[in-house]
Amino acid sequence: MTPYEKYRLRIPLRVRWAEVDLQGVVFNGNYLTYCDVCVTEYWRAIGMPYPAAFLEIGSDMFVRKATLEYHAAAVFDDELEVCGRTGRLGRTSLVFQVGMFRRGSTDSALIEGELVYVNVDPSTRATRPLPEALRQRIREFEPRSPEGERAHDAS
Amino acid sequence: MTPYEKYRLRIPLRVRWAEVDLQGVVFNGNYLTYCDVCVTEYWRAIGMPYPAAFLEIGSDMFVRKATLEYHAAAVFDDELEVCGRTGRLGRTSLVFQVGMFRRGSTDSALIEGELVYVNVDPSTRATRPLPEALRQRIREFEPRSPEGERAHDAS
Amino acid sequence: MTPYEKYRLRIPLRVRWAEVDLQGVVFNGNYLTYCDVCVTEYWRAIGMPYPAAFLEIGSDMFVRKATLEYHAAAVFDDELEVCGRTGRLGRTSLVFQVGMFRRGSTDSALIEGELVYVNVDPSTRATRPLPEALRQRIREFEPRSPEGERAHDAS
Amino acid sequence: MTPYEKYRLRIPLRVRWAEVDLQGVVFNGNYLTYCDVCVTEYWRAIGMPYPAAFLEIGSDMFVRKATLEYHAAAVFDDELEVCGRTGRLGRTSLVFQVGMFRRGSTDSALIEGELVYVNVDPSTRATRPLPEALRQRIREFEPRSPEGERAHDAS
Numbered sequence: 001m002t003p004y005e006k007y008r009l010r011i012p013l014r015v016r017w018a019e020v021d022l023q024g025v026v027f028n029g030n031y032l033t034y035c036d037v038c039v040t041e042y043w044r045a046i047g048m049p050y051p052a053a054f055l056e057i058g059s060d061m062f063v064r065k066a067t068l069e070y071h072a073a074a075v076f077d078d079e080l081e082v083c084g085r086t087g088r089l090g091r092t093s094l095v096f097q098v099g100m101f102r103r104g105s106t107d108s109a110l111i112e113g114e115l116v117y118v119n120v121d122p123s124t125r126a127t128r129p130l131p132e133a134l135r136q137r138i139r140e141f142e143p144r145s146p147e148g149e150r151a152h153d154a155s
Numbered sequence: 156m157t158p159y160e161k162y163r164l165r166i167p168l169r170v171r172w173a174e175v176d177l178q179g180v181v182f183n184g185n186y187l188t189y190c191d192v193c194v195t196e197y198w199r200a201i202g203m204p205y206p207a208a209f210l211e212i213g214s215d216m217f218v219r220k221a222t223l224e225y226h227a228a229a230v231f232d233d234e235l236e237v238c239g240r241t242g243r244l245g246r247t248s249l250v251f252q253v254g255m256f257r258r259g260s261t262d263s264a265l266i267e268g269e270l271v272y273v274n275v276d277p278s279t280r281a282t283r284p285l286p287e288a289l290r291q292r293i294r295e296f297e298p299r300s301p302e303g304e305r306a307h308d309a310s
Numbered sequence: 311m312t313p314y315e316k317y318r319l320r321i322p323l324r325v326r327w328a329e330v331d332l333q334g335v336v337f338n339g340n341y342l343t344y345c346d347v348c349v350t351e352y353w354r355a356i357g358m359p360y361p362a363a364f365l366e367i368g369s370d371m372f373v374r375k376a377t378l379e380y381h382a383a384a385v386f387d388d389e390l391e392v393c394g395r396t397g398r399l400g401r402t403s404l405v406f407q408v409g410m411f412r413r414g415s416t417d418s419a420l421i422e423g424e425l426v427y428v429n430v431d432p433s434t435r436a437t438r439p440l441p442e443a444l445r446q447r448i449r450e451f452e453p454r455s456p457e458g459e460r461a462h463d464a465s
Numbered sequence: 466m467t468p469y470e471k472y473r474l475r476i477p478l479r480v481r482w483a484e485v486d487l488q489g490v491v492f493n494g495n496y497l498t499y500c501d502v503c504v505t506e507y508w509r510a511i512g513m514p515y516p517a518a519f520l521e522i523g524s525d526m527f528v529r530k531a532t533l534e535y536h537a538a539a540v541f542d543d544e545l546e547v548c549g550r551t552g553r554l555g556r557t558s559l560v561f562q563v564g565m566f567r568r569g570s571t572d573s574a575l576i577e578g579e580l581v582y583v584n585v586d587p588s589t590r591a592t593r594p595l596p597e598a599l600r601q602r603i604r605e606f607e608p609r610s611p612e613g614e615r616a617h618d619a620s
Binding site for chain 4: 171172173188191192195204232
């Protein structure tokens, strides 16, 4: 489990009524919406607001794979911190990690997510190497470079 | 309340787990998704599949106003019939009526919806008179012409 | 149109990617989720956090009718202010008004919503007069008492 | 990739307008709603309609882990076949596999999902061995017993 401290980006998010199902917990698919909110803020935080800054450098990002682990449930009105970081930088893709913590209880994540994003040409949607500009921004933002870890090859 | 028999289009729809909230009923906003499913099938039924057939005649439709009346609740796994008809044809807009009935219990609607759609130019999104082709298709489809009723003016 | 200044409660809300459809605007039904976020914060603001404080006084609230007017579109990443107030207090129901403004552009609402909430007994779900405690809290919170306006009768 | 023929359960599902995002494809999280629709129909198909038949035998199911692989995109109005099967039966959990195919194009799945469900006591939500009745129903339904494969241990 990625510890709270390893995430530089932390987004406050309060669970909405419409996101909770009859089991009294956030419906399992809605956490991917939370992940998406987090990655949107991540692009903004590194100075690459999506989609404008990506289009400028001829890039778009598609999700190739998503994994969610449900350690504990979030319930209505919970105040979460949705935390994100780039876990790995590959040639054409990157792995974005998300940890969702209940505010004030940051020793263990309720939910962990991992999304593999692949970089594509916006017009053809063909896979392309990650733009160097994006790679640079991520390296600068992350406390420690994610480069050292095994590069993910999504092609 | 518009009776079941006045609707020519009737779409079966089963309530999904993710659509139901902690009160045990469909979250109030999700009925607008059901309305949208219904209007999509309506355009198909009259021979104008959205958005292709609309773009061909230089048209797009935007919702200007939506009203939902909640007479009774739909719950998880309910088999609904979502029924739709054009209630009024105006100069630039039309009123689409939706009635949601529980299957086999068609004497009164659980939910009634009314959506005012306004016709726009797809590129400028400026309001335009309803295309005659669309008007004609609706007249042909509806059991009785909705023309006779008071025309709605959305401009 | 209810002016921005008449709303005491104003909630910041940023439009999520998953809430926007192919027309490039927030899907029409998702505004009811925004309304629900607003009413949740309203109950908290008046000192009646939902559902706990309602259950304590033997009350639950159901939506009887919802109306949305779409004056202009909200788009991805828009920073909205979702504003809410009690417009009318009836015997068994109240009318909650919502205005959604783009931040920094508060002269006209993009979207206006009106929701009729009816008070029910939590166990039987039968309509009951609005609890005096709730009525009192609302009167205290609102800049001017909504009592003076025509009482809405939802029964 | 699990071939189309290995799935005994196949559910028709048409992509809704509200499920598609600005990239023109189904928003990545909405596929988990499709998975949920599929598992609901699976419980019905094996004679264990959820939640009633589960409560009767003192069981409830929670998602412990979910994985989605996005091979190709589903777009608005696509007619999908959402196919489901139990891939593995463990002691306390089972792995449910989902393949989403475009109708008439069943040689490769657009999307594949895998959900680990853990059986719990409905009142305490503590993990419990899979009820024998459930295990039996699944064995009878699946073309070949999933027992032979490596049992998943979710505890």
